Amino acid sequence: MxxxxxxxxxxxxxxxxxxxxxxxxxxxxxxxxxxxxxxxxKCIFCMTCQRKCPSQCITVDNKAGTWTCDPMAxxxxxVCVDNCPVACLHQKQTYRAPTPERLxxxxxxxxPRAARLAKAKTPEAAPxxxxxxxxxxxxxxxxxxxxxxxxxxxxxxxxxxxxAxxxxxxLxxxxxxKxxxKxxxKAQAKPKAQAASKPKVKAKxxxxxx
Amino acid sequence: xxxxxxxxGPQHPVLPxxxxxxxxxxxxxxxxxxxxxxxxxxxxxxxxEIRDFNQMVQIVERVCGICSMIHAQCYxxxxxxxxxxxxxxxxxxxxTIWSELHRxxxxxxxxxxxxxxxxxxxxxMQCWKIRERIMDVNEATTGNRVIVSVNVVGGVRRxxxxxxxxxxxxxxxxxxxxxxxxxxxxxxxxTVKKRTVGKGVLTAEQVYELGAAxxxxxxxxxxxxxxxxxxxxxxxLVFTPVVETEGDCHARxxxxxRELLASIDIVRAAMRALPEGELAVAVxxxxxxxxxxRVEQPRGELLYYLKASGKxxxxxxxxxxxxxxxxxxxxxxxxxxxxxxxxVVVLSIDPCISCTER
Ligand code: SF4
Ligand code: SF4
Ligand code: SF4
Numbered sequence: 307m308x309x310x311x312x313x314x315x316x317x318x319x320x321x322x323x324x325x326x327x328x329x330x331x332x333x334x335x336x337x338x339x340x341x342x343x344x345x346x347x348k349c350i351f352c353m354t355c356q357r358k359c360p361s362q363c364i365t366v367d368n369k370a371g372t373w374t375c376d377p378m379a380x381x382x383x384x385v386c387v388d389n390c391p392v393a394c395l396h397q398k399q400t401y402r403a404p405t406p407e408r409l410x411x412x413x414x415x416x417x418p419r420a421a422r423l424a425k426a427k428t429p430e431a432a433p434x435x436x437x438x439x440x441x442x443x444x445x446x447x448x449x450x451x452x453x454x455x456x457x458x459x460x461x462x463x464x465x466x467x468x469x470a471x472x473x474x475x476x477l478x479x480x481x482x483x484k485x486x487x488k489x490x491x492k493a494q495a496k497p498k499a500q501a502a503s504k505p506k507v508k509a510k511x512x513x514x515x516x
Numbered sequence: 517x518x519x520x521x522x523x524x525g526p527q528h529p530v531l532p533x534x535x536x537x538x539x540x541x542x543x544x545x546x547x548x549x550x551x552x553x554x555x556x557x558x559x560x561x562x563x564x565e566i567r568d569f570n571q572m573v574q575i576v577e578r579v580c581g582i583c584s585m586i587h588a589q590c591y592x593x594x595x596x597x598x599x600x601x602x603x604x605x606x607x608x609x610x611x612t613i614w615s616e617l618h619r620x621x622x623x624x625x626x627x628x629x630x631x632x633x634x635x636x637x638x639x640x641m642q643c644w645k646i647r648e649r650i651m652d653v654n655e656a657t658t659g660n661r662v663i664v665s666v667n668v669v670g671g672v673r674r675x676x677x678x679x680x681x682x683x684x685x686x687x688x689x690x691x692x693x694x695x696x697x698x699x700x701x702x703x704x705x706x707t708v709k710k711r712t713v714g715k716g717v718l719t720a721e722q723v724y725e726l727g728a729a730x731x732x733x734x735x736x737x738x739x740x741x742x743x744x745x746x747x748x749x750x751x752x753l754v755f756t757p758v759v760e761t762e763g764d765c766h767a768r769x770x771x772x773x774r775e776l777l778a779s780i781d782i783v784r785a786a787m788r789a790l791p792e793g794e795l796a797v798a799v800x801x802x803x804x805x806x807x808x809x810r811v812e813q814p815r816g817e818l819l820y821y822l823k824a825s826g827k828x829x830x831x832x833x834x835x836x837x838x839x840x841x842x843x844x845x846x847x848x849x850x851x852x853x854x855x856x857x858x859x860v861v862v863l864s865i866d867p868c869i870s871c872t873e874r
């Protein structure tokens with residue numbers, strides 16, 4: 307291993323080859339496939355994404371007008387993005403921040419048929435929520451880490467009408483309640499979740515998501 | 517001393533993957549090795565019953581976490597043949613580029629793990645540092661680092677523009693320079709030679725008889741490489757297999773090291789000759805028939821058997837991976853080896869167990 311000594315010394319006195327990750331983050335590559343999101347107001351509920359997704363993590367209900375994705379099952383392959391006929395699915399350049407809880411990305415929009423019916427007939431006939439698409443993230447109970455998640459149950463993760471506001475404190479509370487979560491994940495999850503939810507609220511897309 | 521049986525794996529500090537061998541020892545010398553396969557079986561082949569043939573592309577990619585691109589390439593290639601379509605020339609070249617990049621990052625990963633298996637930690641880090649450049653190329657050009665998901669039946673999903681090609685070229689120059697600097701401390705080093713020369717020797721007749729594949733085969737002097745069957749862009753690119761003759765662990769190390777340099781040349785040649793044109797052809801029919809396709813994975817010959825009967829689900833997908841072919845040669849290498857050398861010999865076939873057990 308004598309030949310290696312030179313390399314070892316040059317490595318010792320040169321810059322680090324790695325980054326101090328949570329503090330120094332590389333700019334994502336422009337074409338990187340990251341977290342999936344859906345512009346629900348554009349969605350026509352054609353169910354193509356549900357049919358094409360190889361991990362079958364998307365569920366589209368074209369009657370109720372819901373689009374649900376299990377981000378934990380999504381493999382970031384981008385097949386749904388390529389196949390969406392109205393190009394309302396997109397991928398961010400960064401991956402999803404780790405969370406200690408299993409959250410479903412569930413969006414509600416107006417299916418074209420319901421919209422047409424609403425125009426033609428009485429406004430009451432249309433689903434009540436169709437008028438104002440709202441952020442809804444019913445946190446699905448984590449299946450495996452149930453026992454660990456139990457202490458924070460009272461704080462409302464199970465309340466159905468979890469609005470975007472109610473969600474933020476919960477996100478904060480979740481990592482804190484779990485000492486097992488790595489400090490790195492904690493530090494990252496918080497700012498990201500907040501940053502991610504802001505533009506969405508602005509865009510009126512009605513997407514709240516961790 | 518009496519015979520002892522020592523379990524080697526599935527959890528062993530030196531193993532990157534859960535290989536399980538029962539080693540029958542007499543003193544410190546291995547008398548016999550008994551394999552146990554199935555620890556990480558995932559039933560991916562069975563999934564073809566509930567996923568259609570397009571979705572299977574993403575599933576076969578997950579057979580191997582290291583050469584994912586090559587699995588999908590093999591699968592798509594087989595289905596294209598079955599459907600009677602050919603991928604456009606540009607797609608075939610792009611597949612070649614990405615698959616060679618995968619070979620490079622796989623070999624660099626292995627060089628590092630092999631060095632680690634000998635206790636050569638600084639070399640391990642050095643190899644993985646180089647590998648990271650290729651991973652960056654993967655992420656920047658395909659969108660994902662490991663499971664790149666660029667193949668579809670009929671072609672590819674991503675393109676490379678001129679800027680990206682130039683950037684890949686500059687990264688390859690860097691990688692090449694760093695690899696050349698690696699030769700002395702990795703190949704010619706006294707300690708490395710002490711650990712590898714004459715360990716786990718197989719002759720050309722033995723590897724042929726035992727059905728070895730890939731570098732394990734070529735290190736014993738058999739010039740057999742699936743890229744000689746001229747799939748993808750290899751019908752137009754110059755390709756000569758890398759062969760060594762000693763048949764020991766050191767020869768396998770040299771084969772992989774030289775293949776890395778050869779892969780750089782292949783990527784460069786493919787980028788120079790990259791034709792313009794379509795990325796994919798549309799698939800209209802449902803596949804029907806039976807087909808066997810083969811490609812060269814970093815670890816050797818990968819074989820897909822596909823059977824379909826005009827439905828959207830295939831009837832059968834059978835995957836034979838190179839590590840599966842390399843287990844009998846491994847069992848032939850181990851008798852007579854000292855226990856301390858077992859990790860080196862086992863790693864020398866570059867075992868990929870999650871491939872083998874699918
Ligand atoms: S493919 Fe696009 S438009 Fe169709 S249901 Fe999915 S998200 Fe909506
Ligand atoms: S990115 Fe892939 S796995 Fe994720 S939802 Fe889309 S198709 Fe499914
Ligand atoms: S994503 Fe890759 S590294 Fe992570 S657990 Fe899966 S195979 Fe391992």
